[in-house]
Amino acid sequence: MAKKFEVDDVCTALGVEKAEYRGTGSFGETWRADFAGRDAAYKIIHNTGDDAKRLSREVEGYRRIDNAHVVKLFDVRTFHIAGMDRPVMIFEYIPGCDLSELIKVRRPSHDELRGLARGLLTGVRALHEADLLHRDLKPANIALRDSKYDDAVILDLGLAKLLDVESITRYPTLLGTTFYMAPEQLRQDRALRASDLWAIGEMLFEAATGVHPFFKQGEAMGIAEAVNRLSTPPAVPSDLPPDIAELILKCLSDVPHRRGTVTKALDRLA
Structure with a gap:
């Protein structure tokens, strides 16, 4: 799937100086950027109808998992990207x-x-x-x-x-x-x-x-x-x-x- 967002739009929305496009999957587009001083992967969800608060409740169980073989979920937030509010899941970045x-x-x-x-x-x-x-x-x-x-x-x-x-x-x-x-x-x-x-x-x-x-x-x-x-x-x-x-x-x-x-x-x- 093709890249949907431009780097300038992503940087502005996330409030970061630089971001790196990492790919597009079934559910969203992933960018690498800083999150509170940590290297993070931002998964921008395609479906703008998905409310960040609902997603945050749904993923509460995943927040409690602390295992080296499961990606760490930092947060779920809403960002205004390319003219629309979009839910974004923020994970640790795995090099x-x-x-x-x-x-x-x-x-x-x-x-x-x-x-x-x-x-x-x-x-x-x-x-x-x-x-x-x-x-x-x-x-x-x-x-x-x-x-x-x-x-x-x-x-x-x-x-x-x-x-x-x-x-x-x-x-x-x-x-x-x-x-x-x-x-x-x-x-x-x-x-x-x-x-x-x-x-x-x-x-x-x-x-x-x-x-x-x-x-x-x-x-x-x-x-x-x-x-x-x-x-x-x-x-x-x-x-x-x-x-x-x-x-x-x-x-x-x-x-x-x-x-x-x-x-x-x-x-x-x-």
Whole structure:
């Protein structure tokens, strides 16, 4: 998606001398700038109908999470940007790249892959212990601190739910979020804690192999066909360590309760 705001408009609205455009996602545009003397990422929400006060109430649970593998939420405010009041979520800035970018560059070593798994699971466990689900885990929502596979930080903190955005994009494009949805989410059933585990399994497979376990970019198919494809476990590379291979296949069970819990998944890692 294209950049929507100009740097001068953003600097004026935020009251800062400089700001750096960092990208546009499903829910908003992200800029890097100073916040109270700290390096911060400002996520300017696209939908101006979302009230900052309501968002602030919704994200109260996320404010209480203090975990190295979950991005820290500083504040939610309203800024007048490009002629309109817009809600803005202010997060800590994570230097480095995201998982989708590094996957295109190189495969992780087995130790790095195990570290990636541990980071993802630890972050998700922090969310689940706070009775929160992410619902939209995907490589673009995973920052890698200092571009290291084994230092993953979960971003976007369930914005699909917070902003009442329909998570399922239209087929036949099969782009973006749907790539990492669990079968129950594709069927539009209620998302579960096990749904976050499914996404972790898909991301670990993709990091290890460079390809998605079930779909090819741009494939055309209906939801029923997609759900049916998810019922067949992918072929895990034979050279993967047994603990990682077992973790991936466990997470990619099409029956949610067979995926277990995040704590048990962490215990399975060597």
